Amino acid sequence: MPRTAERGGPQTRAKISQVATRLFLERGFDAVTVAEVARAAGVSSVTVFKHFPRKEDLLLDREIDAADILRSAVRDRADGTDVRASLREASLRLLDERHALSGVADGSVPFFRTVAASPALIARAREIAAELQQTLTVELDRDPRFAGDPALFAAFFVAGYGTVLVETARRLVAGDPADAVAADHRVRVERLFQALREGV
Known part of the structure; x- marks a missing residue:
């Protein structure tokens, strides 16, 4: 070699x-x-x-990218920009770019099927979600501009975004048209941030 x-x-x-x-x-x-x-x-x-x-x-090799996106959404937002608005912009940008972390990237269906068929991958995906939640909690806790409860906000955001991704994956695997799934994904992301604005 x-x-x-x-x-x-x-x-x-x-x-x-x-x-x-x-x-x-x-x-x-x-x-x-x-x-x-x-x-x-x-x-x-x-x-x-x-x-x-x-x-x-x-296979689940995007945790570093996801953590960087979360950190940037908190640290690099302009003064006067709410962290919810910054995370919303990042989430919709992933969708518009058809990024792998959006769940609507081309060729995602075989990936989703592979993950769903492996208990080890499902367990690791849950661990990664918990690690990302902790990452966001730490960033918010360090940010003097954030006035809410860092742990609670991070838990709601990560769980909510994960729920959106799972439904997007389910629909794509079921054979729903990709454009329709992407449009519905956008609607559910907007609902997530509406809930975060009104409830956290």
């Missing part, structure tokens, strides 16, 4: 993730081992675990 294949960095991480995702979607998460992913990506299992501490994170 060439030494260059073992070097770390974003390109190696991206290659491992792409290879793992292809294998998981083709054969199912539980049917593919980390050793098989490593061989297909041309790296060692040690290198895989260097970039992805858990097998589940090979």
Whole structure:
């Protein structure tokens, strides 16, 4: 194996993730081992675990992106901009871009089916949601411009956004037209933020 294949960095991480995702979607998460992913990506299992501490994170690899979006929505909003408005803008931007975190990205259905078929992936997704909730709580707690209850707000937002995503995934897997699902996704995001404005 060439030494260059073992070097770390974003390109190696991206290659491992792409290879793992292809294998998981083709054969199912539980049917593919980390050793098989490593061989297909041309790296060692040690290198895989260097970039992805858990097998589940090979497929659920957007937690860092999601955490960065939450932090930016709190930290980088203009003075006088409510955090609800900042999070709403970020959520709708993900939708408009058909970002993977929006749930409406092209090719999402095989991903959703793979996750739904694996108890390990479902459990990890719940852990990630809890970790993101904690991330948002910490950011809000540090922000003197936020006057509400950080933990309560973060719990409502993360749970609410997760509920929107699950329904979007359900409808796409059921075969509903993607444009109609995206439009309904937007409506439910707006309802979420209406509830956050009126209730938290």
